[in-house]
Amino acid sequence: FCVEMAFATPCISQCSLLKESSLVSAPHALCCSSSILHSLRSRDETVKQLHLQETWKREHRILPKRMSGTGVAFCASSEIQEPDDNFRRVQIHYNRRDGKYGHWGLHIWGEVKVPTLWESPLPPAGSDDFGIYWEVTFKYPGILNFLVHKGDLKDCAGSTSGSNTSAIWMVSKYSHVFLEKPDPDSILKGSLRMAHAYWVKEDMLAWVCPTGDAVIYLHASKMAKLFLTERGIEGADVVIKLESVSHGLPAEVVEKFPHIKGYTPFKLPVGCNARELVKCQLALSSFDANGVFLDATGLQLPGVLDELFAYDGPLGVNFIKDGIMLHLWAPTAQSVYVFLYSSPSGGEPYEVLALNEINGIWSIHGPSDWKGKYYLYEITVFHPTTQKVERSLANDPYSLGLSANGERSLIVDLNDGALQPEAWTQLADEKPALKSFTDSAIYELHIRDFSISDDSVDPSLRGTYLAFAVKDSAGMRHLKEIADAGLTHVHLLPAFDFASVDERKERWKYVDCEKLAKFLPDSEEQQAAVVEIQNEDGYNWGYDPVNWGVPEGSYALEPDGSQRTLEFRTMVQDLNRIGLRVIMDVVYNHVFASGPEHKYSVLDKVVPGYYLRRNKDGDIENSTCMNNTASEHIMVDRMIVDNLRHWAVNYKVDGFRFDLMGHLMKRTMVRAKNVLQNLTIEKDGVDGSKIYLYGEGWDFGEVARNGRGINAAQCNLATTGIGSFNDRIRDSVLGGSPFGDPRQQGFVTGLYLQPNAFDQGDGNAMKRALAAMTDWIRLGLAGNLRNIVLTNFQGEEVKGIDVLTHDQMPVAYAANPEETVNYVSAHDNETLFDIIMLKTAREVSLEDRCRINHLATSIIALSQCTSREYHFFMLEMTCYAPNLLTEIPITQATGSIGWTSHMSLTIGALDYHQKRRMKTNGA
Numbered sequence: 029f030c031v032e033m034a035f036a037t038p039c040i041s042q043c044s045l046l047k048e049s050s051l052v053s054a055p056h057a058l059c060c061s062s063s064i065l066h067s068l069r070s071r072d073e074t075v076k077q078l079h080l081q082e083t084w085k086r087e088h089r090i091l092p093k094r095m096s097g098t099g100v101a102f103c104a105s106s107e108i109q110e111p112d113d114n115f116r117r118v119q120i121h122y123n124r125r126d127g128k129y130g131h132w133g134l135h136i137w138g139e140v141k142v143p144t145l146w147e148s149p150l151p152p153a154g155s156d157d158f159g160i161y162w163e164v165t166f167k168y169p170g171i172l173n174f175l176v177h178k179g180d181l182k183d184c185a186g187s188t189s190g191s192n193t194s195a196i197w198m199v200s201k202y203s204h205v206f207l208e209k210p211d212p213d214s215i216l217k218g219s220l221r222m223a224h225a226y227w228v229k230e231d232m233l234a235w236v237c238p239t240g241d242a243v244i245y246l247h248a249s250k251m252a253k254l255f256l257t258e259r260g261i262e263g264a265d266v267v268i269k270l271e272s273v274s275h276g277l278p279a280e281v282v283e284k285f286p287h288i289k290g291y292t293p294f295k296l297p298v299g300c301n302a303r304e305l306v307k308c309q310l311a312l313s314s315f316d317a318n319g320v321f322l323d324a325t326g327l328q329l330p331g332v333l334d335e336l337f338a339y340d341g342p343l344g345v346n347f348i349k350d351g352i353m354l355h356l357w358a359p360t361a362q363s364v365y366v367f368l369y370s371s372p373s374g375g376e377p378y379e380v381l382a383l384n385e386i387n388g389i390w391s392i393h394g395p396s397d398w399k400g401k402y403y404l405y406e407i408t409v410f411h412p413t414t415q416k417v418e419r420s421l422a423n424d425p426y427s428l429g430l431s432a433n434g435e436r437s438l439i440v441d442l443n444d445g446a447l448q449p450e451a452w453t454q455l456a457d458e459k460p461a462l463k464s465f466t467d468s469a470i471y472e473l474h475i476r477d478f479s480i481s482d483d484s485v486d487p488s489l490r491g492t493y494l495a496f497a498v499k500d501s502a503g504m505r506h507l508k509e510i511a512d513a514g515l516t517h518v519h520l521l522p523a524f525d526f527a528s529v530d531e532r533k534e535r536w537k538y539v540d541c542e543k544l545a546k547f548l549p550d551s552e553e554q555q556a557a558v559v560e561i562q563n564e565d566g567y568n569w570g571y572d573p574v575n576w577g578v579p580e581g582s583y584a585l586e587p588d589g590s591q592r593t594l595e596f597r598t599m600v601q602d603l604n605r606i607g608l609r610v611i612m613d614v615v616y617n618h619v620f621a622s623g624p625e626h627k628y629s630v631l632d633k634v635v636p637g638y639y640l641r642r643n644k645d646g647d648i649e650n651s652t653c654m655n656n657t658a659s660e661h662i663m664v665d666r667m668i669v670d671n672l673r674h675w676a677v678n679y680k681v682d683g684f685r686f687d688l689m690g691h692l693m694k695r696t697m698v699r700a701k702n703v704l705q706n707l708t709i710e711k712d713g714v715d716g717s718k719i720y721l722y723g724e725g726w727d728f729g730e731v732a733r734n735g736r737g738i739n740a741a742q743c744n745l746a747t748t749g750i751g752s753f754n755d756r757i758r759d760s761v762l763g764g765s766p767f768g769d770p771r772q773q774g775f776v777t778g779l780y781l782q783p784n785a786f787d788q789g790d791g792n793a794m795k796r797a798l799a800a801m802t803d804w805i806r807l808g809l810a811g812n813l814r815n816i817v818l819t820n821f822q823g824e825e826v827k828g829i830d831v832l833t834h835d836q837m838p839v840a841y842a843a844n845p846e847e848t849v850n851y852v853s854a855h856d857n858e859t860l861f862d863i864i865m866l867k868t869a870r871e872v873s874l875e876d877r878c879r880i881n882h883l884a885t886s887i888i889a890l891s892q893c894t895s896r897e898y899h900f901f902m903l904e905m906t907c908y909a910p911n912l913l914t915e916i917p918i919t920q921a922t923g924s925i926g927w928t929s930h931m932s933l934t935i936g937a938l939d940y941h942q943k944r945r946m947k948t949n950g951a
Contacts, residue, residue: 115168116165118194119195121156121195122161122162122197123159123197124159129160131179132183133149133151133152133176134162135150135174136174137173139167140165141165150164162174171187173185173186174188176198180650180651180729182647183200184199184202193207201219201222201645202215216256216257216258217256217322217323217324218256218324219324220311221415223325223327223328223637224644225326225327227306227329230336231296232277232295233296233312233327234281234285235291235312237323239316239322241317242316243269244269245261246266247261247266247267248268248308249265249308250307250417251309252410252416254311261324266308270297273292273293277289283737284737287730302332302336303359303387306332307362309415310327310329311325312325329638330661333360333638333663341389343356343357343670344424344428345424345440347399347441351398352399354383356390357634358388358634360410360636361390361408362409363407365383366404367380368398368403369402372435373431373435398439399441400440401438402438403424404421405423405424405634406419406420407420407421407422407634409633412646418633422634423574425630427575427577428442429589430578430581430587431587432532433531433581434525434578434581434627434628442593446594447594449598449601451601452597456713456715459682460607465751466846467516468516469515469516469517470515471519471608472855473520478503479496479498482495482501485503489585493579497598499602499606507603507606511607511608517611517683520610521569521613521855522570523579523583523612524578525579526574526580526620527572527573527574527620527621528620529566529568531582536565536566537565544557570613573616573618574619574620575630577675578592583595584596604682610681611684614687616659617656617686617689619631619639619655622655632655639661641656649729651728652729656691656729658736659691659693660736665693665695665696672684676704676719677707680713683719684719684720684723686721686723686740689723689724689726690724690731691731693740694740694744697745697748701721704721705717720846722750722751722752722753722849723740727742742841748847749844750847751848751849753849756808756812757807757812757850757888758852759804760808761801761852761888762774762863763777763801763867769786771786773788773868775801775805776864776883777864777867778869779794779797783869799821802821803818803831803839805887806818808887809887809890811844811891812828812842812848814829814843851888852884852888860881861877861881864877864880868880
């Protein structure tokens with residue numbers, strides 16, 4: 029009467045639906061979330077905002093109006109219709125042992141009339157003696173997918189085709205659904221799929237036990253044969269009784285895993301072989317003093333893996349005197365083979381070889397003629413998502429080259445002269461001068477956007493790395509001119525291998541631009557046309573990383589082979605030669621896919637359960653939008669730092685902008701900075717002292733308030749020399765925030781002095797808010813330094829750190845000017861001019877709105893950071909045709925309609941003696 033189901037996991041893929049069953053497993057239950065799908069399209073700040081906003085609402089006790097308190101308010105779904113021959117209605121019942129149903133809703137997608145948004149789940153239709161239930165109508169034949177969640181906290185999930193199924197029952201925390209009403213009290217206790225326990229040290233495990241005198245056993249099965257019965261766990265090869273401990277968890281364990289402070293520690297008896305046990309399916313069971321079975325759970329292993337297998341030797345491909353070495357860190361793997369291929373795709377491997385293991389490192393020595401060959405690893409390993417020993421094919425996590433779409437890794441020697449543009453090894457001597465990071469002026473752009481509509485570039489080069497090698501193009505002449513005016517850096521949106529664009533250009537679809545031009549400016553037809561092909565065109569921002577160490581193939585002329593390496597290097601060299609340093613946008617906080625099957629899953633195939641951060645139930649955290657990485661784990665930290673060094677040394681990148689940097693640990697960022705700063709021209713061909721690190725220091729999700737260790741959030745970065753975006757000056761200059769009503773006004777948009785129709789309080793309230801905002805702006809003008817003293821709007825002398833935001837966080841957080849990145853507009857959210865249009869009063873003229881635009885950017889341009897300046901702000905630029913007479917707005921050229929994607933200008937220490945006119949959209 030039941031079909032086993034997996035709880036929702038963050039693997040982004042097509043749902044795997046078994047047609048022969050009316051109720052099937054949904055291991056990818058989040059894959060069709062409309063908010064997630066949208067994020068894969070433009071991956072702007074939308075998804076980040078949803079998670080931030082939900083977190084903010086919970087912290088401020090702002091609850092959905094239709095559900096309140098700990099009780100439940102019921103309402104009929106607006107999408108429910110009377111079923112007919114083409115529709116089926118199903119009741120989905122849900123039971124919680126604690127009886128607390130407040131804020132639990134149902135996320136639905138598939139063949140439903142109105143799929144829910146993740147942030148607006150379907151409320152219950154009613155309650156009965158079992159719990160609460162929802163009524164959903166969906167098209168038949170078809171598939172209904174469902175997931176019970178409260179904010180980002182997920183519970184039961186699954187799918188049904190509806191044949192002969194009118195009701196489904198689910199019990200919280202159980203990975204089953206039922207076609208007949210179950211008795212929750214008679215369901216087997218515990219869950220092997222859920223991992224509530226942690227193996228934190230070689231001889232210590234931690235768990236929250238049901239009773240203080242419980243007896244705990246560790247169960248291990250090499251072939252994943254464990255199963256639950258009324259008597260406990262059966263099927264084990266080995267059962268070990270754990271020893272009780274009189275004290276709590278050691279301080280070093282709590283420091284590493286602060287979220288399990290208060291868990292009960294248990295000792296592993298002397299003589300147990302932990303190195304072999306971690307290769308098995310593992311579970312704990314508990315019994316009371318009378319031998320009655322109480323509970324069972326799976327295990328999370330990162331703690332013991334770090335202690336036993338942390339490693340600082342070679343990884344990936346290494347060329348040695350007598351051949352080539354491959355190294356792979358995979359301590360939980362039972363076997364590893366390398367599949368060698370002669371071609372980038374298709375066909376069988378010409379050779380399959382076993383790797384040898386020494387303490388978790390699998391390696392093999394091969395001949396020099398492996399160079400230029402493609403390879404994959406076949407890894408046999410227990411995977412917690414499926415509860416099976418899986419055999420998966422995976423890329424090398426340390427891949428240096430790829431075939432198209434990452435189908436296979438490539439054995440490539442990056443020191444090969446054929447992959448180096450002329451004078452590449454001397455590029456360090458040609459780098460533009462940079463006396464101080466606070467002299468930086470950064471221009472943000474997207475590689476494809478830069479040239480895709482530039483008629484002065486050969487059509488075959490448009491949208492590629494080599495467009496930057498066309499020195500007389502309109503785009504390069506434009507960059508050269510503003511570099512001469514004082515621009516110092518170009519910040520490239522993500523340029524390492526990402527998932528969302530097919531690298532085979534011949535498969536791309538395009539909108540009919542002539543047809544679009546015939547629609548009215550306010551028509552919805554343009555966006556509809558873009559949406560129709562959005563998953564099959566050549567455009568994406570790239571915030572869905574797969575292989576961190578390889579340039580993205582869709583920007584290369586040839587995605588197979590090593591051509592992309594030469595072309596990326598050529599781009600860096602040519603930008604340096606016109607006076608611009610190059611910053612990469614790096615996305616280390618998450619990866620695109622997980623699980624043992626998805627073609628874009630890499631890290632989670634190699635060491636399942638290690639690279640991706642998991643919650644207390646063992647599910648992957650998704651607060652970044654999907655598959656959060658865990659830099660608190662030693663080998664994740666190492667991989668990130670190794671990757672940064674790789675881009676700095678092998679591609680001579682001059683700086684790094686970190687997406688959602690706050691989800692990385694401060695330790696990782698500081699270590700990265702130290703490693704990079706110690707690079708020298710003599711030893712590494714790079715002057716690491718000129719490499720700048722900055723990023724988004726937002727503090728939210730499971731890492732908030734140092735929930736997983738001290739993270740790289742704004743409030744933790746003082747004295748590190750690592751920059752973070754200053755949202756305080758953005759919000760005070762413009763008003764509101766990206767998470768509130770867009771009509772909220774600020775300093776330049778008319779708060780109090782020229783209010784719009786939106787209710788922002790009475791005159792006194794607006795006046796006080798405006799006065800407080802001026803303090804925030806004054807601090808931003810002074811580098812947002814925490815120890816600077818100012819007289820606030822109330823006439824009191826205060827330090828910057830004592831001026832507080834609405835949630836009682838310090839407005840000022842920086843110890844040094846280089847730790848603050850001031851801005852009023854970036855690639856996320858509305859353009860500066862658009863947000864001004866939204867916020868200013870209706871009667872404000874277009875001419876005055878343009879002046880407001882200039883006032884906002886002037887505040888950023890003139891902000892002081894002691895004796896130097898570091899500024900980040902955007903001007904929506906126009907792309908000039910070859911004759912410089914026809915102007916084509918970048919926002920029109922990208923095909924990204926609805927979420928503005930545009931090139932942006934960051935102006936810092938501009939040479940104001942050179943008369944330059946910067947023309948902005950709408951100005």
